[in-house]
Amino acid sequence: MINSSFIRKENMGFDGENGIENEKAPNWATSIPVDNVQEMVRRNSYAVPEKYIRNLEDRHGNTCLFSASTNNIPVIDLSLLTDNCKEELKKLDLACAEWGFFQVINHGIAQETLLGMKDAAVSFFELPLEEKEKYSMPPNDIQGYGHAYVASTEQKLDWSDALIMVVYPTHYRKYKYWPATPPGLKDAIEAYSFEVNKVAKKLLSFLSLIVGMDKEGLLGMHKEIMQALRLNYYPPCSKPDQVIGLSPHSDTSTISILMQDEDVTGLQIRHHGEWVSVKPIPNSLVVNIGDVIEIWSNGKYKSIEHRAVINDQKARISYASFICPNDDVEIEPLKQTVGSQEPKKLYKKIRYGDFLRQSMKRKMEGKAHTDVAKIERNIEKDL
Template sequence: MCSIFNEKTVEGDDDGPSFATSLPVPNVQEMVMRDPLEIPERYLRNKEDMPKSAHNTSHLSSQIPVIDFSSLTQGNQEELMKLDLACKDWGFFQVINHGVASEVLQGMKDAAVNFFELPLEEKNKISMPPDDIQGYGHAYVVSEEQTLDWQDVLMFIVYPRRYRKHRIWPTKPTEFNEMVEAYSSEVKRVAEELLGSISLAMGMEKRTLQKMHKEMLQALRVNYYPQCPMPDNVLGLSPHSDTSSITILMQDDNVSGLQIRHQREWVLVKPIPNALVVNVGDVIEIWSNGKYRSIEHRAVTNDTYTRLSYASFMAPSDDVEVEPLDHMADSQGSFQMYKKVIYGEYLRESMKRRMEGKAYTEMAKIEG
């Protein structure tokens, strides 16, 4: 296999890797502006396809773990145990006291809102190219018959810097790139510390997982979910697990929409002001031999408010081999549950498919 790493590549030469294609589809934000009551048939879900509502699971929402990042990084063993249980029992947790300044968080939000308020012709200047899902558009559209998600997205690689394709980075608003830089560098710091703590929780030296991400791939996806006149008939984002190691998400403080599958129920992740939501990705699931599981999650819409979310996907290098770590299988007294995969191949193959729960992760399991 040829690695996507090329030491001759320099920041800004637009010669970074491509990942997958996505068919062009109508812009949802523009549809809502033209007719707030219109929902094209291609966005409507059959009742049997709509997962059970999360309206009656508020008691579970309050149980989603909250991790004090400051205590965790200072070596607090009780907080480390909470992290272990969060990864094992939930696959999701919220992080407080992470040290990212509120001005940085708000600056990223303001810049994104200002981008999506630009005229469509301005946003289309950075439309997703035919060979990639970086840029502005609608990702993971792989067939003409596919039911679509009620959203528009802006997505690009932030790190390594030399992977940045500046032709699909916004030039307006003028502060956008500066805000992305400030926000993403802080998210990277938080991710590296969390990987260190997860290493400890898995019974390894702190730097073990950090070394396995020696040149961490970090992608930023800004999701824009317009209000919808029939929110019970559409989904903002189809149920899926993430192909990352971990994902760090910033939510709007006042608009809910993220739901996770827990105990066969859909549970709303209620925003905590200035907190970051973290979830286990497929890579950690495989490395931990299933002790920690990447969890299905989705986004729902509402009929009153537009909602934005900001997902940073943290992953290993393209050529890293991912398979269960020996001691994880031994410590659980079980056999190896997953095949060895090359991360770049795993990532790209998953992107050729529509989002469909845990279907792709299941394909990585060893039959028997």
């Protein structure tokens, strides 16, 4: 068993030990404060305000909890990759190219650590609203408790609440938004995030190999891995087919690593134009390719739109870790993916911090945010 107090001492140093965040820790985006959905459901479980009701096009497929394609989502055995299994490496390549999503088994994170994170999160969301609001997001950032990506008072809202924290690098942490209650939540976040970080580094090493780099290639390009944790709380809804828990989007990360509740399905991914539900495998993690890998691979591996849907019976919590480069890293297609074919580059060079902030200050809208990194091409000239 990993001693999370030891992890905290080793990684934080003096400031972390005393809960004092670095005043130079960056901000990423603003988000307009909106009503707490969990509290709204608690007061009246039948009320669904108009600002949450989606049109037919937006909610198409919401009631599809499972599909014939569900079981086809690739499953990658991380222990086989670690043992240098070439067939498993080929499976990873196909999973990234054809799906952009896969589930990881035998990842090495102890079940005790996974359950500790889940139990602590449940306890936090069960706290009275006034206690949770002690950690509300500030006006100029998205760390804390509340809602991200609310760019306009006119936009339709997601049926969810969230707690968001930057975990690594430790000098980016803003401890005043790390809940002091329930007891054990901070330790659970430390232990879980530490283990996810190790899984992420292993996955980056194998992704490096399939794009034609040496094993440490992608990890080195990050300069310093940034890792954020988002705990999503999706209350039940009396009209689940008319709302969306989390709007369709792709992730601005390099990769994202998700732990799901095992007894309720809510994650859906867009595959060949259809929404496919991802049925949880016990003790597994769901991994998806982010926009950064799409850009580095020049579109060979695409970040895939995904969303969360709601049911009318039970709340759901998901645990999303986002693995990203340092703000100052410039991202563009790797020479391994385009060679000397400069005209074939689909994406221009862009500073990651600029890409991230431009994406986060707008509402979630599929992959529209990636336009800022795309090269405008003259189709007639290409032909």
